[in-house]
Amino acid sequence: MSLEEEGICFHSDASDEDISRENTTDLNEIVSTPKIGMNFDSLDALFLHYKIYGRQEGFGVKKKTSRKSLNGKITFVCFSCSRARKSQPTKQNFLIPNPQMKTDCKARINATLFEDGKCKINYVVLEHNHCLSPHRSRFYTCNREISIGVQRRLELNDRAGVSVAKKFQTLVVEAGGHDKVPFLEKDCRNFVDKARRLRLGIGDAKAIHDYFMSMQAKNSSFFYMMDLDDDGRIKNVFWANSRSRALYEEFGDVVTFDTTYMTNKYDLPFAPFVGVNHHRHYILLGCGLLSNEDTNTFIWLFKTWLTCMNECAPIAIITDQDKAMKKAIEVVFPETRHRWCLWHILKKIPEKLRGYKFYEQIKNVLKNVVYDSLTKEEFEEKWGDFLNEFNLLENVWLNDLYEERHRWVPTFVIDTFWAGMSTTQRSESMNSFFDDYVNSKTSLKQFVEQYDLALRNKVEKENLANFQSFSTEILCVTHFEIEKQFQMIYTHSKFKELQHELTRKLYCNVSCKGEKDGAYYVTETLFIGDKQKEMGYNVQFNNETCEVKCACRLFEFKGIICRHALSVLIREHVKSVPEKYIVPRWRKDIKQCHTRIKVNYNEWSGSFETQRYDRL
Structure with missing residues (x-):
């Protein structure tokens, strides 16, 4: 009660x-x-x-x-x-x-x-x-409470175009003064803004429902879910077609998620689940439209997505620092490795630290501590020296970041496979992809129509990349057998990444620390603008199995063998790398299951009238 x-x-x-x-x-x-x-x-x-x-x-x-x-x-x-x-x-x-x-x-x-x-x-x-x-x-x-009766009146007046300011003044006059009204004009504006998010345009709700029904009739694997409020109005929507579900089975190990993209005139945040395929193209693994960005809304969305993907949670997920999102992930994906977007954190440096006298030095040293620490112990030592040097021990923002260092500092997360993603760049790229199809005035009815066009274009680009990897080849830049090995089996985009590592081998110098235990030390010369510096990496090599492990952990993080490990392998005259260093998700010679799925699009050309016209 x-x-x-x-x-x-x-x-x-x-x-x-x-x-x-x-x-x-x-x-x-x-x-x-x-x-x-x-x-x-x-x-x-x-x-x-x-x-x-x-x-x-x-x-x-x-x-x-x-x-x-x-x-x-x-x-x-x-x-x-x-x-x-x-x-x-x-x-x-x-x-x-x-x-x-x-x-x-x-x-x-x-x-x-x-x-x-x-x-x-x-x-x-x-x-x-x-x-x-x-x-x-x-x-x-x-x-400060707005009664249900006043809420109804505010919403009706908003539909009729009456401003919040005028309506609030009416309520004040009716009550006999501001002190008799148990809420403020600000509360009225907040309520109206929320009501607008929940309210769809004429035909929008029906259009979404009809679209989902038609897609499910064409393919039973099409999944959708709508979250309604107490009055039966749409609050949140999620959907994923059969291709997205199949893509998740193959490339759902690492997912990025963000809600920073506003797609329509109701300011409903577009919430895409994004991954990368074997060409490093961004792929859509389901998406939602949300009325709110609180913990309960994210819990509903994540649980719905998990149901859609047969209760198979991702191994790793990348988001920004949203607290509500973090709580929801802890509830729905307790075993998933959660990482914060590093780019979002570093871009806050000017806002948080510009007021200090030695700002430029602080910024440069902070980035060096973050990027150049190869071990957790090294980071801990450098971080402490950094705070002491610039008297930042009482800085709240830096202290909060340190408490959550396992979510964003590279050396703390690089032991997990992230498919090469260190930020939510993939999600933002997916957002920019939709820019050609939707804008701030797009209604939800228009959105579901444009959404199909955008996805169709994505499928065509993937088909073209598959064709190019199959029918053409990128010439080798060296005579090493290892390069030829990857040329035959990796897609063009991933083979180019391996070539980049091979060319960077030119700046690596290998020295032997212990021939019996296979310990090597690789010194790399890095060029930063007009300056250069040297970084050293310990590399462990097993002569019997040809297995190699580098302190930079690029392979664990990105799935591409690093230049330091390649330097040792070539020194040891290894002509082909063990199978464990060939990541299946990057191969071009494997038939991808999702390509066998025919995706039906909700288009006019597929209607009964159009087919009859074509026959005539």
Whole structure:
């Protein structure tokens, strides 16, 4: 039962008299001061009582902490003043501080919950460390609520083209003043913005449903799911055709995901799941249109996608630093390796560190620490020296990044196969691919039509790349047998990457550390602009199996054997690499299963009328 429907019943240990209130929904009602021993019929009733008390005294309230039993039921809860806890500054430029509300106020009530749902106050702190103002209580978030009736009126007026400002002024006049309205104009705007996201244009909902039905009729492997709100309106949509599902079976080990691409006039974020194929082309592994970007929405989307892909989670996923996305991944993909987009992190350096005196030096040293650390221990040492050198020990942004270093620092993630992707570049490339077909004024009805055209173009480009890898060959740049080995079996794009490693071998010098144990040290000369520097890598070689392992771990990360390992193999006169270094997902001589799937597109030329016309 909701707070608005449920009354409050309580009694104090100081008196045997029971006091009851029913339908306590008026926040202007006078309630008694919370005391130890008060009993309430439910947790909602307790919170409502404390909220009304806070309003009449002049402070806001919030839920601070709670504890659950082993069976998942709440057994303890703490409601506190909304100004509890200390402020955490987010801006690094202390000369332009933001206003802070937190004062570490200790005012609160603790309560114990029982098996029957009732609760009892067992601890009370009434004193505040800040001024109280009852006539300003209405500005606290907990006291700002828009009733269902007003929500309906706001949405109807928005459909009719009435501005939020005019409608809010009407409500103020009707209520008899701003202090009689339990919400702000800002709250009205937030509600209208959300309602617009949920509302589709004329024919949009039907167009999406008809499109999905027709695609599923042509191919039973077509998958779709629609998430509806309480009024039956579309909130979130997900779909994947049979080709995307087959692609996932072959190339679904590494996935990138981002929602930064707005595709339509309703600002519904386009949420594509993107991978790479054997040509390093970006491929669509399903996509959604979302009304929101909170944790629950992402959980719905990820679970839906997982169902579509036969409950087979990806090995690795790359996203930006979105907290809601991170929580959802932990819930739905607990075994999946989650990595943050490195590019998104580094592009925040100017915003977070520009206010420091030695900004240019800080930026360059930070990038060197990130990119040049070959081991975790080396990174830890360099990071500590970096913070001490520039007196950055108290920098909140850097400290937060360090706590999550296993999600973004290359040396912490390079032991996992990422198909060569270090950022969400693949997702952003997929977004740019759709730019030729949709824009900010595209309706959802138009989107589903243009979506087919975009995917058809993608399939044609893959077919052309398959043809080129099959019918042509890229000439070798060396006489090494290893290069010829990969020329015969790898697609053009991946063979070019191997050639790049072979040409970089020119700048590598191999020295033997121990002939018996196969330990080598490879020194590479790197050219950065007009400057050059040397980097050293330990390489381990097994003479019996011809297996080789380099400290740079390029093969583990990218699936391409590195120049350092090639240098050692060539020195040891190895003519062909072991089978383990030939990654099946890069081969051109394997028939890909997804190419056998005929994809039906929702087009006019496939209609019954068109076919009859062609026969005539």
